[in-house]
Amino acid sequence: MTTVNSTNRQVVVVDERSALSRLEDGMTVAIGGFANSGHPMSLVRELIRRRPKNLTVVGAATSGLEVDILIAAGCVKKVISPYVGGETVAGIGPCFRRAAERGEIDVWEIDEAMYYCALNAAAQCLPFLPWRGLVGTSFAEVNPDLKLFDDPIAGEPLIAVPAVSPDIALLHVSAVDAFGNVQHVGSGFGDRAIARASDYVIVSAERVISNEELRRAPDHTSIPLVHAVVRAPFGAHPFSSVGHYLEDIPFLRDYVAVAEEWRSHGDRTGLDHFLDSYIYAPQDHMDYLDQFSAGRLFGLHEF
Amino acid sequence: MSDFTTKELMACVMARDLEDGLGVPVGANLPVPRAAVLLAHLMHGPNMLVLLSWTRANLLDVPELRPFEFITDWRAAQWAESYWAHDDGFLNMKRRANWIFFVGGIQIDQYGNSNLIGVGSDYKRLKLRGPGGVGTGNMAAFTNRYYLYSQVHNPRVFVPKVDYISALGWGDGPGTRERWHLPGGGPRYCYTPLCVMDFDPDTKRMRLKSVHPGVTVGEVQSATGFELVIPDEVPETPLPTDEELEVLRTRVDPTGALRS
Numbered sequence: 001m002t003t004v005n006s007t008n009r010q011v012v013v014v015d016e017r018s019a020l021s022r023l024e025d026g027m028t029v030a031i032g033g034f035a036n037s038g039h040p041m042s043l044v045r046e047l048i049r050r051r052p053k054n055l056t057v058v059g060a061a062t063s064g065l066e067v068d069i070l071i072a073a074g075c076v077k078k079v080i081s082p083y084v085g086g087e088t089v090a091g092i093g094p095c096f097r098r099a100a101e102r103g104e105i106d107v108w109e110i111d112e113a114m115y116y117c118a119l120n121a122a123a124q125c126l127p128f129l130p131w132r133g134l135v136g137t138s139f140a141e142v143n144p145d146l147k148l149f150d151d152p153i154a155g156e157p158l159i160a161v162p163a164v165s166p167d168i169a170l171l172h173v174s175a176v177d178a179f180g181n182v183q184h185v186g187s188g189f190g191d192r193a194i195a196r197a198s199d200y201v202i203v204s205a206e207r208v209i210s211n212e213e214l215r216r217a218p219d220h221t222s223i224p225l226v227h228a229v230v231r232a233p234f235g236a237h238p239f240s241s242v243g244h245y246l247e248d249i250p251f252l253r254d255y256v257a258v259a260e261e262w263r264s265h266g267d268r269t270g271l272d273h274f275l276d277s278y279i280y281a282p283q284d285h286m287d288y289l290d291q292f293s294a295g296r297l298f299g300l301h302e303f
Numbered sequence: 304m305s306d307f308t309t310k311e312l313m314a315c316v317m318a319r320d321l322e323d324g325l326g327v328p329v330g331a332n333l334p335v336p337r338a339a340v341l342l343a344h345l346m347h348g349p350n351m352l353v354l355l356s357w358t359r360a361n362l363l364d365v366p367e368l369r370p371f372e373f374i375t376d377w378r379a380a381q382w383a384e385s386y387w388a389h390d391d392g393f394l395n396m397k398r399r400a401n402w403i404f405f406v407g408g409i410q411i412d413q414y415g416n417s418n419l420i421g422v423g424s425d426y427k428r429l430k431l432r433g434p435g436g437v438g439t440g441n442m443a444a445f446t447n448r449y450y451l452y453s454q455v456h457n458p459r460v461f462v463p464k465v466d467y468i469s470a471l472g473w474g475d476g477p478g479t480r481e482r483w484h485l486p487g488g489g490p491r492y493c494y495t496p497l498c499v500m501d502f503d504p505d506t507k508r509m510r511l512k513s514v515h516p517g518v519t520v521g522e523v524q525s526a527t528g529f530e531l532v533i534p535d536e537v538p539e540t541p542l543p544t545d546e547e548l549e550v551l552r553t554r555v556d557p558t559g560a561l562r563s
Contacts, residue, residue, distance in 0.1 A: 037375035083435040092434040100432040112438040133444035136483040138467040156484045187357035193390035242377040
């Protein structure tokens, strides 16, 4: 009798370059995390190094400056997100604002509830999901893909939100095993919804752990069996990673300063220098981290 | 403790309108609404559902609630009774009937509609691209009632008609919310550094309710881009009590964010 065992099981740990090798111009790419936390920045940096064009970027329900950086790097045609900004660091993403005001990107205008309708519709193989909350607002006027309709059961006015099905999702998490079982620390924000909706899920993790360690607490597994895993300690830098480190606020402010210079004066010198130094020049994530002192990284608070 | 800042005054008056038992999401980068919610919780709201940094938190015995700069700050997990994944939150609109929320805007109009989408008549070439509606429109639709809040009071924010509605207030007057079958109670008050406003029950137009100490009715009107409903008698906003200020300064705002 021939049987198989764990050694026959597919290990999905790859480096960031292999993980993103399927990226093509014009794809729809979703990015997890929330506001100033949990964005898969080592993957975002590798994505930018591949210099894709005309991406549709599905940001987090509250997108941070990772979407702004993608716009700065010229990768984006359309943004699907209810918010792009950096809270107290930047009320509105500077490059998002510039590109939208000049008509250089399309914004698929939605609010958070519609954002999850679009992802859940994709996950459930539905053409759309209805929502009640945003009737009477301007969303359906400025986003013609949203359709106001009378529901066939009770005759009440609702909005049909079409499915959004990302080709690739990029997430950053606390731990994952070699087979792609994810364990977040904390809530995981909207990462589960992004994973369910997407065709191919790439996860970077602070730690790649053994299957045995993961099985000590299977109830902590938040997303089972993603497609690709990339080891990336400090992979969310300059954003926080729940349970591991807080935001690198000076770094974020430095980005906002050069991005704002482009937005308000059209001067890209500082922004291009930023992109060159922190994204194009480093070969990979370890090369990126080499630019920061251990004191700076480990000083981002671990408890 | 008779000396206090406008922000402290606002936090206290906002807290008094929040009764025990409500669901109260706590934002991070709006220090005054944050302080109002936490003050209400510690003064008179032991059964409030406090939502903080993706947790449902038990804060009642915490001596000092130091503020976080960002909404995702995971150090709040030290007080968590449960986590909530953001997408799960949208599976339960029924419970929002018992929640309140604070809604801001780059524009707010005389019917309490608010706008975070942008300013300018051509949507494809906005003069100011806003950050986006976030979750305000949905909260405005479903919550028990909500509060408009603006850190500035000037005619650029307070306009006759918003360019885009990202959160529906009273629409174009009485009957709008009913026409859309919206379950939530709509905007109750609007808080600014100058005054508190409510809405005329007959016309749903914004009405002056009280002016903060040292502010005149004329100053409020000239800072507002539309004609306010102004009652014959406009009282002064009730002042903070010593007890409120003590809880505020020692437990809710120990770093003095509202005193700067």
